[in-house]
Amino acid sequence: MPGSLRTMTITKHRYRLLFRGLLLDALASSTSVTRFLYAAFLALLCWGLSGRWVVGVVVTAAAVVVIVTHWCVRIRAGLRSGLAIGQTVTTGYTAWGELTVTDVTGTLCLGRGSAASVTRTRDRVIAWLRTTSFVLPTELLTDDDIAFLEGAGEAPAPSAAPVPVLPLELVVTEQVQARVMAAAVRVRARSADVLFPLLTPALLLALTALTRSRIVALAAGFFLLVCIGIYLEARHAARTTSLAKYPVGATIRANVTPDHLVLQSRGGTVHSRWSEFVSRRLTSDAVLLRRDRRRPETTVVLPRELFSERALADLAAAVPRSY
Structure with a gap:
């Protein structure tokens, strides 16, 4: 049967472990690999235009710093809500048989089979739900809890308490779904993640107008295609989340x-x-x-x-x- 109430207060050591693990995961993700490839292409372009390899090295180093800093900021922002130093996280079960995760942001109640998958490492557990995910210290979820979330485990003991009915x-x-989907796409499309990359082709197009360089024009076209791909990826993510x-x-x-x-x-x-x-x-x-x-x-x-x-x-x- 799934376990009982468990509580943990995040210490500095635990926070460092969570942060380091999530940062390594982020840097190894397909998103980071793609960004590193873009940075390498930009460095080669700068090297070719300037004729100095030092310029390519400087551009590469700057791009790596930007990518790592970006992930550090995002991970710290994510940990700040629930897993910051001194904050307390509690897991348990409701009287009507849902697994609960409670932190400073509120309470998440999850039914049997509500997670698409759950992965455990030495210091953390990442649960991928149908529309989102969350991270917990590994001690807060037992193997029985994970099996319960994935739908393979046994449900908690039945209780006479009914599920609360909300007003x-x-x-x-289909109309409601389409409206929510359109709103979600607009949120993603107007975000900095989609709009900020447009600066690169815009600057390259301006440079093309000044230099009449075919190489720069090709680079502008390449990065414009990259921006289109970023938009399509964001749109797909928003639509997929809304459908789920x-x-x-x-x-x-x-x-x-x-x-x-x-x-x-x-x-x-x-x-x-x-x-x-x-x-x-x-x-x-x-x-x-x-x-x-x-x-x-x-x-x-x-x-x-x-x-x-x-x-x-x-x-x-x-x-x-x-x-």
């Missing part, structure tokens, strides 16, 4: 309380503290709650039809800053 309810239709989170026919429930936003779907129940959201936006088709403006994937995209006018007013009062 706001929406059955996802809001399948047609699924029932989504919610509740807006003075302290929390509670969302319930087939993957589990999420209790999010309002303090973790920095701003919100109400559009004609979606409610956007932003956790970090630098990380578009942390923006929560919800169907507007899920909320009543009273709930929207309470939500606006809980997160007063709009964007």
Whole structure:
């Protein structure tokens, strides 16, 4: 049977282990490999244009520093919400048989089979859910817990406690799904991850106009294709996440309380503290709650039809800053 309540306070040593492991994973990812290849191409281009190998070395070193710094900033930002030094994380089970993960941001309740996969290393566990993922110190999830999340393990002992019913309810239709998907794509497409790379072909095109160099023009075309690929990848990620989170026919429930936003779907129940959201936006088709403006994937995209006018007013009062 799955284990009982477990609690851990993150120490400096544990934080360093988590940070180092996540950084190594990020640098070995396909995203980083692609960026290193782009950096190598740019370094060769600069070397060819200048005729000095030192320029290529400097460009390569600068690109590596930028890539590593980028990951360091993102990983530290992610660990800050739940796994920072001094913060406490607790795992356990609800009375109705869901595994819970509680930290400073709120409580995540996960049902049996809610994770697509779970990987364990010496110091951490990474659970890949249908629409997101989370990291925990390895001691907080047992092998039985992992089997429960992946659907292969036995469920907790049955309880007489019923699953709480939330007051706001929406059955996802094709129209609702399309609207949420479009909103999610807009969030990703307008992010710095998509817009910032456009600076490279723009600068190269300006340089082409000044130098009339075919090599620079080819480089501009190459990086423009890269930017198109980045956009298509971001669009695909947004659409895939929306399809997994809001399948047609699924029932989504919610509740807006003075302290929390509670969302319930087939993957589990999420209790999010309002303090973790920095701003919100109400559009004609979606409610956007932003956790970090630098990380578009942390923006929560919800169907507007899920909320009543009273709930929207309470939500606006809980997160007063709009964007």
